[in-house]
Amino acid sequence: MYRLAKTGKLMIDILPDKCDFCGCCVGVCPEDAIELKEAEIFIIDPRCTNCAKCVWSCPIEVIKFNREGVLAK
Amino acid sequence: MKNEYDVIVVGAGPAGSMAARFAAEQGVSVLMLEKDRDVGYPVRCGEAISKAGVEEFISSDDKWIAAKISKFSFNAPDGTEVILDFGEAGYVLERRIFDYELARTAANQGAEIITRAYVNGLMFDNGNVSGVKYEFQGEQKEVKAKVVIAADGVESRVGRWAGLETHIDFRDMESAVQITAANIPVDQKTLYFYFGKDVAPNGYFWIFPKGQNNANIGLGVSGIIGKKKSAQSFLNDFMNKNYPNAPVLTTVAGGVPCAITLQKISAPGILVVGDAARQVNPLSGGGIASGMIGGSIAGRIAAESVKMKKPDHILTYDKAWADRLGKRHEIFNRIKEGIYNFSDEKFNNIAHSINKVPYGKRTLGRVFTAALFNQPSLLIDVAKVFV
Numbered sequence: 001m002y003r004l005a006k007t008g009k010l011m012i013d014i015l016p017d018k019c020d021f022c023g024c025c026v027g028v029c030p031e032d033a034i035e036l037k038e039a040e041i042f043i044i045d046p047r048c049t050n051c052a053k054c055v056w057s058c059p060i061e062v063i064k065f066n067r068e069g070v071l072a073k
Numbered sequence: 074m075k076n077e078y079d080v081i082v083v084g085a086g087p088a089g090s091m092a093a094r095f096a097a098e099q100g101v102s103v104l105m106l107e108k109d110r111d112v113g114y115p116v117r118c119g120e121a122i123s124k125a126g127v128e129e130f131i132s133s134d135d136k137w138i139a140a141k142i143s144k145f146s147f148n149a150p151d152g153t154e155v156i157l158d159f160g161e162a163g164y165v166l167e168r169r170i171f172d173y174e175l176a177r178t179a180a181n182q183g184a185e186i187i188t189r190a191y192v193n194g195l196m197f198d199n200g201n202v203s204g205v206k207y208e209f210q211g212e213q214k215e216v217k218a219k220v221v222i223a224a225d226g227v228e229s230r231v232g233r234w235a236g237l238e239t240h241i242d243f244r245d246m247e248s249a250v251q252i253t254a255a256n257i258p259v260d261q262k263t264l265y266f267y268f269g270k271d272v273a274p275n276g277y278f279w280i281f282p283k284g285q286n287n288a289n290i291g292l293g294v295s296g297i298i299g300k301k302k303s304a305q306s307f308l309n310d311f312m313n314k315n316y317p318n319a320p321v322l323t324t325v326a327g328g329v330p331c332a333i334t335l336q337k338i339s340a341p342g343i344l345v346v347g348d349a350a351r352q353v354n355p356l357s358g359g360g361i362a363s364g365m366i367g368g369s370i371a372g373r374i375a376a377e378s379v380k381m382k383k384p385d386h387i388l389t390y391d392k393a394w395a396d397r398l399g400k401r402h403e404i405f406n407r408i409k410e411g412i413y414n415f416s417d418e419k420f421n422n423i424a425h426s427i428n429k430v431p432y433g434k435r436t437l438g439r440v441f442t443a444a445l446f447n448q449p450s451l452l453i454d455v456a457k458v459f460v
């Protein structure tokens with residue numbers, strides 16, 4: 001089972017264990033598709049368009065672009 | 074804790090605290106909500122600020138000054154160093170104490186503050202923002218306000234929920250990482266900047282002293298660069314080369330929005346301030362002082378509108394900000410775009426030519442004039458902001 005984005009399969013994966021919760025990705029996301037609490041982060045799947053801007057902006061490579069799609073756990 | 078306030082501020086950074094203080098100072102009721110446990114921590118900042126930028130709002134106090142700065146050192150890719158002397162120009166702050174003190178100045182004026190309160194939505198009344206929804210200790214709550222001030226930093230989601238276009242082009246977002254390291258033997262009165270494609274293409278690398286041989290060491294690069302190499306790898310390369318065994322006391326990531334202010338920073342019932350409004354100086358990436366200025370203007374105007382019972386009065390904030398700093402930031406942004414793509418060779422040539430100017434006569438104006446000498450329209454901009 002793949003997770004579903006607005007544009008088909010979700011292809012963006014955030015690795016929460018590596019995240020610093022800095023908000024850089026949230027600021028560049030055109031769809032407001034990233035939820036960021038004090039120490040919790042996740043993608044709001046149905047809003048994401050797989051544009052990858054968050055991937056390029058993350059200073060510490062915590063968000064990965066996965067062309068196969070992200071598997072739901 | 075009431076269930077309705079005149080003004081609610083979301084985010085307790087420098088911009089939020091000044092908004093809360095300048096509103097509360099006029100006798101209106103103010104609540105400031107912060108999602109983190111602590112005001113002022115984690116510190117995602119190089120912490121450099123001019124003395125004038127601080128003293129407009131709070132008198133200098135050694136308890137939050139880590140280093141007193143009088144010089145800039147610009148370092149070209151070939152190793153040429155250009156030193157500029159400014160006299161008593163600025164500070165490297167201890168922001169975990171500074172931000173806390175700023176919030177206290179708001180509290181002293183009567184503002185209420187709650188930490189660990191995560192704002193996750195807005196309330197609306199006839200299309201006007203009329204309060205916020207937030208999560209506190211696992212419970213979902215609501216609180217009404219006549220004016221909401223969004224000071225939620227680089228994320229800037231609160232303004233979006235009100236329909237403002239707050240997201241920033243990833244090319245204008247400087248993705249940053251910084252460590253605070255010990256045993257860094259740099260001059261404690263100098264801010265060091267490094268340029269070039271190896272250290273921080275389309276951005277810069279910094280070493281800012283923090284007292285006792287500690288220093289903030291970091292860099293920012295545009296998302297364009299991040300496509301190929303992350304800020305973190307640039308930092309690793311620099312540290313491995315220059316200070317391979319330096320003890321690391323703190324590591325943070327962050328984003329610095331380096332663009333002109335948002336097209337609109339007010340809407341019925343809401344004002345946006347600080348990083349959330351993109352009020353950072355786009356050339357330097359400094360946003361503490363300008364955020365405090367934006368916050369203070371918004372706080373004042375919000376309180377005035379409550380007292381006059383004229384909700385529309387808050388819409389004068391856009392112009393008040395533009396006149397105070399917004400237009401100036403447009404100039405800084407043009408200069409930034411003029412030097413954004415300089416090659417290493419160009420940086421080297423500028424450094425060589427500035428070093429021919431006698432030490433006492435070097436100014437930022439001269440540096441940028443040398444940098445942009447073949448772009449006459451930008452020279453006018455340089456003259457406007459640096460002379």
Ligand SMILES: Cc1cc2nc3c(=O)[nH]c(=O)nc-3n(C[C@H](O)[C@H](O)[C@H](O)COP(=O)(O)OP(=O)(O)OC[C@H]3O[C@@H](n4cnc5c(N)ncnc54)[C@H](O)[C@@H]3O)c2cc1C
Nearest residue numbers: 084086087088108119120121192226327347348359360361
């Ligand atoms: C690595 C780095 C280095 C920098 N170096 C410098 C420098 O040397 N000098 C300088 O002047 N500037 C520097 N800046 C920029 C400076 O840090 C910012 O411009 C400044 O902190 C902006 O203040 P602010 O109040 O707008 O936002 P912030 O200080 O970011 O505060 C926003 C607050 O809002 C809170 N918040 C966010 N969302 C919510 C929510 N939904 N609910 C409740 N609370 C929320 C956050 O937790 C945060 O506390 C740097 C930035 C970075 C990333």
Ligand code: SF4
Nearest residue numbers: 029048049051052054
């Ligand atoms: S891929 Fe684009 S839309 Fe999806 S979360 Fe990242 S920035 Fe937002």
Ligand code: SF4
Nearest residue numbers: 019020022023025058
């Ligand atoms: S930019 Fe990277 S480190 Fe920062 S919050 Fe997003 S995923 Fe986490």
